[in-house]
Amino acid sequence: VQLQASGGGLVQAGGSLRLSCTASGFTLGRYAIGWFRQAPGKEREGISAIGSGGTVKYYSPSVKGRFTISRDSAKNTVFLQMNSLKPDDTAVYYCAADSNLANLRKGVGAEGTYEYEYWGQGTQVTVSS
Numbered sequence: 001v002q003l004q005a006s007g008g009g010l011v012q013a014g015g016s017l018r019l020s021c022t023a024s025g026f027t028l029g030r031y032a033i034g035w036f037r038q039a040p041g042k043e044r045e046g047i048s049a050i051g052s053g054g055t056v057k058y059y060s061p062s063v064k065g066r067f068t069i070s071r072d073s074a075k076n077t078v079f080l081q082m083n084s085l086k087p088d089d090t091a092v093y094y095c096a097a098d099s100n101l102a103n104l105r106k107g108v109g110a111e112g113t114y115e116y117e118y119w120g121q122g123t124q125v126t127v128s129s
Contacts, residue, residue, distance in 0.1 A: 001025035001118070005095045008123030011085055015127070019080040021095030021120060029073040032101035034108065034116070035080045037091035037125075044094070046107030046114070048080060056101060060109035063089075085127045092122035 007019040021033055034049040048069040049058045057069050068081040078095065096116040098104050107114045 003120030021078040031097040034104035039091040043111040049104040
C-alpha cells in the first residue's frame with residue numbers, strides 16, 4: 001500500500017505545474033485526499049482537500065484562486081494544478097488520504113503535523129524569481 005506525489009520541478013515565478021497523487025495497493029477513490037507542503041525551516045501547511053466524490057473542495061487562503069484540486073477516479077489519481085506560482089510556493093509537496101474528509105479539512109489552512117491514514121512521499125517544487 002503506497003501513496004505517491006509526483007510532478008514537481010523547477011519553474012519560474014508566474015509559471016504552472018500539475019502535481020499528481022497516485023495510489024498503489026488500494027483504491028484512491030474511496031478516500032478524501034489532501035495536499036500539504038513544507039518549506040525549509042517551516043511547519044507543514046495544509047493547502048487543499050477534496051472529498052471522495054470530487055465535488056467538495058477546500059483551499060487555504062495562501063493558494064485559493066491559483067491552485068485547483070481535482071480527481072480522476074478512472075486513473076486512481078488526484079491532481080493539484082498550480083498556476084501563478086510564486087517563490088513562496090517553494091516546498092516539498094505531499095498528499096495524504098483519509099476516509100474522513102472532515103479530518104483533512106481541519107488541516108487546510110493550518111500548520112502542524114496531522115495523523116491521516118496514508119501519507120505519500122513528497123515531491124519538490126521550486127519556484128525561481
